[in-house]
Amino acid sequence: MLLKSLHAKHSELSKTERQLEILSNGIFKDGSLLTFAEKIKSVNQFPLRPKKIEILQLNFGYMCNQVCAHCHVDAGPDRKEIMTVETMQQCLDVIKNTGVHTLDLTGGAPEMNPNFRWFVEEASKLGVQDFIVRSNLTIILANKKYHDLPEFFAKHNIHVISSLPYYKREKTDKQRGDGVFDKSIKALQMLNEVGYGMPNSNLKLDLVYNPSGAFLPIDQKALEHDFKIALKEDFNIDFNSLFAITNLPISRFLDYLITSDNYEDYMFSLVEAFNPKAVANVMCTNTISVSYDGWLYDCDFNQMLGLKVAVSEKHISQFNEAILTNRTILISQHCYGCTAGAGSSCQGTVA
C-alpha cells in the first residue's frame, strides 16, 4: 500500500508533462491506436465544445486522510495545498452571478479545509439547486471534530456522494487502505441515522464504485442492484444511487498501470469500448473545475494534468460564462476513460 503521494516521493509521474508525454507516445504514436482527437474526428465530434455551464466543481485542496492507490489527485496527508477564503469568496461570487445550478465540492477530503464549514454555510444561502460534497466517509471518523459532519451535512441539505469501491472488505481495503472498509461502513450507518439515503427522505446519499484494478466497470444498474442487496443484508445500509466510474489513466492510477505492466492492455480496452454516444454528454460539456488556487479547467482530470481552460481568462477571478461556453475543450488520450462503454463522469454513466 502507498503511504506517500507521488508528489512527496518526487516520482517522475508527479510531473504533469511526463504524464502527458506517456499518454501521447508508444501505442498512440506508432499508430497501434488512434489518438482521442483522431477518434472523435472519425465520428464528427471534433473539436469538443461545451454546452451550458451547469456544474461548478471546486477542489478544496489535495489534503486527504487517505492515500488511495488509484487516486487521480495524488491526494494524501502529505499534500498541503488548500483553497483559501479569498478564492472561496471568488467562487461564491461566480455562483451568485451565473447560471450554475450545481455545486460540487471535492478534494482531497474537502472537509479538511479549515474554512469548509464557513463556505458551506455561505454557499447554501445562495439557493444552489444541488449542493454536492464528495466525502471519502472515513474522514467522519478520523477525528472527533468531524464526528458531527452527518448532522452538519443534513442541516445544509448537502447531497453526499461517497466512494465505496466495493461492498466487500478485501477489495475496498486493497484500493483505499487497511481498515477503510470498516470505517466506511460505520460512516454510512451514521449518515443513515440522520436520514441520508433513507426511503422517504430528501437527504441524498449516492455511492461511487470504481474498479479495483486494471479493468472497466460493468453495467451501473447491475452493480447498484448488487451493492443494494449486499449492503442491506450485511450492514442494514440504505443509499440512493450508485455511480460506476472508470479509472482514468493519470497520476497514481497511471503509475499503477505502468508498474503492473497493464498500461497498454488497459488503453486498448478503453479504446475498444469507445462509445460515440458518450462523447456528446461527457462532463466537460457542462462542468467547470476549479483548482484550490482558483485556476479553471475543463474537468478534474485536466486539472490534475495542468491543462487550464483554453481561453485567456483562466482564473476564477476572471470567470466569464460567455467566453467559457465558447471555448474548445482540451483533450488527450486520458479522455478515452470518459467515453468507454456507457461513459463515465462524476455523476456516473452518461450514455
Place this chain on the structure above:
Amino acid sequence: MEKTYYDPADLKKFGKISEWNEELGTKFFEYYGKVFEEGSLTAREKSLIALAVSHTIQCPYCIDAYTGDGLKRGITKEEMMEAVHVAAAIRSGATLVHGVQMMNKYDKLSM
C-alpha cells in the same frame, strides 16, 4: 517466425479471423455474442462456466479474457478458484474413469 506459440497481443487480433473468411467469421462472432447474453443463465454464471472451460481446454487467451471478465462482474477469487476446481475434478475424473477400461482389459487378458 514468432519464437513462441502464444503471444498475449494476439488476443486483441481475434477479430481478424474474419478477414480471411468473412461469412464464417461474422457468423461465429454473432453466435459467440449471443451465447454470452443474459438468458436462462445469468451473464455472471456464463462467465464462470467460460472460465472453467478455459482451464479444461488450457487456452491462455480464454483464461486471460475470462479472469478479466470475472473481475469486472465482481466474481471473487474464491468463486473463480472453485470453478477451476470443478474443471479439474471433471478432468481428473475423466482420466480416472478410464481406469475401469484398463481394469476390464487387464482382467480380459489375464488368465
